[in-house]
Amino acid sequence: MTGSAEAKVRISDVDVIYPGALGASAVHALDGIDLAVRDGEFVSLIGPSGCGKSTLLRVLSDLAKPTEGSVVVAGDDPRRARLKRKVGFVFQDAALLEWRRILTNVALPLEIEGVPRGKRLARAQELIDLVGLSGFERQYPNQLSGGMRQRAAIARAMSTKPEVLLMDEPFGALDQITRDRLNLELLNLTQKNRMTVLFVTHSIREAVLLSDRVVVMTARPGRISEIIEVDLPRPRTLEVRETAAFAALANRGVHLLEMGSKT
Amino acid sequence: MRSASGAKGQPAPHRGAGTRRMLTWAKEALLPPVAVFILVVGLWEWGTHLFEVPVYVVPPPSRIWESLLFDGTAIFTHAGITFFEAFAGFVIGSALGIILGTAFAYSRFLARGLMPYVIAANTIPVVAIAPIIIIWFGHGIISKIAVTAFLSFFPLALNMMKGLQSYDRTVMDVFHVSAASGWQKFVKMRLPTSLPYVFVGLKLNVTFSVIGAIIAEFVQADRGLGFMIMTAYRTLNMPRLWAAMLVSALIGILFFGIIALIERLAIPWHSSMRSNQKP
Numbered sequence: 107m108t109g110s111a112e113a114k115v116r117i118s119d120v121d122v123i124y125p126g127a128l129g130a131s132a133v134h135a136l137d138g139i140d141l142a143v144r145d146g147e148f149v150s151l152i153g154p155s156g157c158g159k160s161t162l163l164r165v166l167s168d169l170a171k172p173t174e175g176s177v178v179v180a181g182d183d184p185r186r187a188r189l190k191r192k193v194g195f196v197f198q199d200a201a202l203l204e205w206r207r208i209l210t211n212v213a214l215p216l217e218i219e220g221v222p223r224g225k226r227l228a229r230a231q232e233l234i235d236l237v238g239l240s241g242f243e244r245q246y247p248n249q250l251s252g253g254m255r256q257r258a259a260i261a262r263a264m265s266t267k268p269e270v271l272l273m274d275e276p277f278g279a280l281d282q283i284t285r286d287r288l289n290l291e292l293l294n295l296t297q298k299n300r301m302t303v304l305f306v307t308h309s310i311r312e313a314v315l316l317s318d319r320v321v322v323m324t325a326r327p328g329r330i331s332e333i334i335e336v337d338l339p340r341p342r343t344l345e346v347r348e349t350a351a352f353a354a355l356a357n358r359g360v361h362l363l364e365m366g367s368k369t
Numbered sequence: 370m371r372s373a374s375g376a377k378g379q380p381a382p383h384r385g386a387g388t389r390r391m392l393t394w395a396k397e398a399l400l401p402p403v404a405v406f407i408l409v410v411g412l413w414e415w416g417t418h419l420f421e422v423p424v425y426v427v428p429p430p431s432r433i434w435e436s437l438l439f440d441g442t443a444i445f446t447h448a449g450i451t452f453f454e455a456f457a458g459f460v461i462g463s464a465l466g467i468i469l470g471t472a473f474a475y476s477r478f479l480a481r482g483l484m485p486y487v488i489a490a491n492t493i494p495v496v497a498i499a500p501i502i503i504i505w506f507g508h509g510i511i512s513k514i515a516v517t518a519f520l521s522f523f524p525l526a527l528n529m530m531k532g533l534q535s536y537d538r539t540v541m542d543v544f545h546v547s548a549a550s551g552w553q554k555f556v557k558m559r560l561p562t563s564l565p566y567v568f569v570g571l572k573l574n575v576t577f578s579v580i581g582a583i584i585a586e587f588v589q590a591d592r593g594l595g596f597m598i599m600t601a602y603r604t605l606n607m608p609r610l611w612a613a614m615l616v617s618a619l620i621g622i623l624f625f626g627i628i629a630l631i632e633r634l635a636i637p638w639h640s641s642m643r644s645n646q647k648p
Contacts, residue, residue: 167546188548195546201539205561205638215547218557246638266547 113142113178114302115166115270120175122161122328135161137327139175143270146300150313150320152359153366158328159306163272166304167193180269187270191219194268198275200255202247202262208234209243212261219266226265233261238291253284260292273305277312289315290344297341310359314338315347320359324366331366334359428608433615436608444597448616451582451594454510455620458517459578463571466522470529474559480530491523495581499588508589517581521574528570532563565639568632575628579621594620 122136136158143149151159164170165177168184179187187193202211209230210217216226234243237257247255256276263271277285293316296303307313313320320334336355338346346352410430416422417429424432437444469487473480499516506512536559544554586595594617601610 169542169545188546191548193546195542197539197542199537199539201537201543203540203558203561205636214543214557218544218547218549218553248638248640262543 112145114145114147114180115141115143115304116178117141117162117166118176118178120162120165120172120177122158122165122170123173134327136165136172137329139328139330141321141330143302143304146302147319148296148301148303148305148317150305150307150317151323152307152310152313152320153323153328153331153363154325156328157323157325157366159323160274161328163195163274163304163306166270167195167272191215191266192269194263194266194271196256196259196263196271196273196276198278200247200252200259202255202258204247207244207246208239208250208258211247211258212243212265214262215266229265230261233264234258236264236295237261251284253280253288256280256288257291260295269302271301271303273303275306275308278308285312286344292316293342310363311347311356314352314355314359315342315344320355322359322362322366332362334362425605425607428611432608433611436606436612437616440609440612444612444616447592447594447597447613448620450510450592451579451586451617452620452624454513454582454585454593455517455578455624458514458519458581459521459574459624461514462518462521462578463525463574465518466525466527466570467529467567469522470526471533473526473530474533487523487526495520495584496588499585503585503589513582513585513590513593516585517578520577520581524573524577525567525570528566529563532566533559535566536562564636568628568636571628571632572625575624576621579617579624583617 117139120136120139121134124133124135126132139158139162141149151162153159161170165172166179166184168188177184180192181187182190182192184193202208203214206214209227212233213226213230216229221229231243234240237260239254239257239261242250242254247258250258260276263273277288280288289312295301296316303316305313305316310320314334314336317336320336321330322332322334323329324331334355338349338351338355413427414429414431417427422429428436469483473484495516498519502515502519503512506515540558541554544558549557582593583595583598586593587599590596594613597613598610598617601607601613
């Protein structure tokens with residue numbers, strides 16, 4: 107087993123098998139996944155569609171159950187960790203409530219937790235400022251662009267101060283310019299707040315830019331094929347993408363992905 | 370983290386933003402139907418005189434108006450009774466529909482077990498079941514309310530169930546990760562999501578409830594618009610019949626307007642409520 111005692115997330119020999127519906131064969135979504143994520147580490151999961159990267163995040167957040175193996179999130183099993191609000195989740199879709207203003211949308215997890223109104227709105231305002239949505243707190247989601255909606259979703263996921271932040275292709279539906287900008291801001295956010303992040307993406311460049319480690323996965327069954335250590339110095343900016351070291355890491359990732367997809 | 374990316378620059382909808390908006394609204398929304406009304410009534414009056422149309426075929430608007438004035442308060446007393454029956458039946462039927470629709474949304478067993486029978490009940494023509502309901506509930510106003518409630522029940526049961534099931538799966542995941550209780554999911558997510566569907570059902574019920582009340586009065590009544598229509602028909606008092614018909618339509622319009630206003634206040638966020646802001 108890899109990983110030391112202070113691992114924030116420990117995934118041990120996890121299998122997820124979805125039973126096939128009506129004659130279809132069972133899907134082996136994850137096969138023997140072993141991974142330990144250190145406190146404050148940013149880890150990206152990358153791989154072809156169907157490699158189970160989203161499934162892995164769903165297992166960590168108790169949205170799916172592992173068929174085999176064990177998972178520890180911030181010292182608890184996923185269910186306990188979820189009930190203790192140790193996990194934040196940002197989905198590809200912002201999934202905001204259309205009938206609520208941005209402020210109360212961001213405060214939603216705190217409202218569910220039972221935090222008094224004044225306190226939770228103050229916290230929501232803090233987060234809105236943090237993600238650069240100041241001045242938009244009174245707007246409704248449909249008045250905001252895709253990038254701004256995703257900022258609100260990030261703020262919402264951070265509202266309960268989760269120990270582990272899970273992000274499932276949060277910028278996948280955005281245009282390149284918005285994506286670059288949000289990458290930079292996420293970089294700053296995680297570097298300042300020292301969050302433990304598991305980040306699913308299709309973009310190897312995005313993964314290398316943001317991560318301490320990039321986990322490359324293969325599909326059917328979903329397995330970890332290799333882990334790339336990203337030793338680029340921090341704090342990073344977008345300019346790091348122009349360095350030779352970055353290019354070498356990105357190329358290695360592309361190469362690994364291609365090898366994986368040939369099998 | 371200061372600047373926010375690409376705002377659409379769309380202003381927030383202001384409530385009660387002055388008289389200028391009221392004037393544009395009057396010009397754009399009110400003027401066309403009023404103009405059409407004046408034109409149609411004018412042509413109607415002129416046409417019936419020009420072609421000497423017999424009054425029992427199509428009475429001219431002036432004769433209908435006379436009939437309205439002649440009856441004085443009588444017609445509005447009848448209308449008031451019918452409106453009350455329609456409204457009470459609407460409230461009771463809709464409330465029962467909401468309760469059963471919620472039960473269907475939460476219990477697959479109930480939905481599968483009861484739905485075929487509810488659909489079957491809904492296919493019964495109201496004119497066939499009205500006499501039975503009147504036998505059960507007597508000759509008073511209660512039986513009219515019961516017929517109306519029977520008609521109002523189905524649209525809401527179905528729309529409530531659909532509405533409660535139409536939530537976004539990712540939003541449900543957000544609630545799950547936030548450790549929300551079943552009650553919190555219901556109140557903070559599924560119920561608000563269902564509101565647009567509920568209003569579709571309520572608007573259908575407005576029409577159904579007026580129909581239900583009048584049909585029940587056709588079968589047996591000594592007051593109400595349905596009673597008035599039947600007696601005018603038997604005595605071939607056609608202007609009075611037309612007057613009753615128009616008043617019944619007026620009730621429906623008034624009723625519909627109330628529901629549409631409540632909808633506007635209840636779900637301003639829904640896309641169907643923004644259709645007039647952007648083409």
